[in-house]
Amino acid sequence: LETYTFRLPVITRTINPQDGSVKVSSRFAIDSIVVTEVRDGNGIFSQLRKTYGLSDGSLVTRTEYADNSWRQTRTLGQSDGSILREITSSR
Numbered sequence: 142l143e144t145y146t147f148r149l150p151v152i153t154r155t156i157n158p159q160d161g162s163v164k165v166s167s168r169f170a171i172d173s174i175v176v177t178e179v180r181d182g183n184g185i186f187s188q189l190r191k192t193y194g195l196s197d198g199s200l201v202t203r204t205e206y207a208d209n210s211w212r213q214t215r216t217l218g219q220s221d222g223s224i225l226r227e228i229t230s231s232r
Contacts, residue, residue, distance in 0.1 A: 149168075149169040149170065150167040150168055150169040151167070151168045151169070152165065152166070152167050152168075153165070153166045153168075162181065162182065163181060163182030164179060164180075164181060164182075164187070165179070165180050165181070165182065165184075166178070166179050167180075173193060173194075174191050174192065174193040175191070175192045175193070176189065176190070176191055177189070177190040177191075177192075178190075185207075186207050187206070187207055188204055188205065188206050188207065189204070189205045190202060190203070190204045190205075191203045191204075191205075195215075197217065198217060198218070199215050199216060199217035199225075200215070200216045200217075201213065201214070201215045201216075202214050202216075210230070210231055210232045211230065211231050212228065212229070212230040212231075213228070213229045213230070214226060214227070214228050214229075215227040
């Protein structure tokens, strides 16, 4: 077992080699929720992703976009080995 400790937020800067565009992702935790905020190289908001687990063992990921739309995915492994995935979205 290995444990890693990071200073929050964890910031990742990605540069697209084809067009030079920059994406900056900041990850941090709030009340058992992992939050990822994505901005472009100029600091303009692109998306906010929140990931958390529910008491039934499912994992929920909710992504909110700059145009106020959102998409939420709930993923749950079933006892027969299949995976249940529910997707809800708004436009």
